[in-house]
Amino acid sequence: MIDTQPRCENPACGLPIVVIPGHRRRQYCNDTCRMAAHRARILRENQACYEALQLQLALHEREVWRERTFTDKISVK
Numbered sequence: 001m002i003d004t005q006p007r008c009e010n011p012a013c014g015l016p017i018v019v020i021p022g023h024r025r026r027q028y029c030n031d032t033c034r035m036a037a038h039r040a041r042i043l044r045e046n047q048a049c050y051e052a053l054q055l056q057l058a059l060h061e062r063e064v065w066r067e068r069t070f071t072d073k074i075s076v077k
Contacts, residue, residue, distance in 0.1 A: 010037040 006017045006025065010033035017026050028034040 008033050010034070011040065012036060 006019065008015045008017055008029040009027045010029075013029060013033045013036075015029045015033075017029055019025075028037065
């Protein structure tokens with residue numbers, strides 16, 4: 001049997017949602033779940049930006065190190 005009752009879209013919850021005929025479809029079981037899902041979404045987005053910036057910084061530092069290391073060896077000879 002397939003469960004056709006809608007469930008809360010908060011990944012940490014998933015409780016069934018009461019369907020009220022004539023009303024719009026609810027996505028979350030309550031405001032707490034709605035805010036928790038929003039905060040989790042924002043956290044994921046910020047984490048992705050942070051990781052991209054860390055990678056960019058590491059690449060820049062490696063390039064600076066290469067320039068410093070190889071220009072020093074060339075000027076020493």
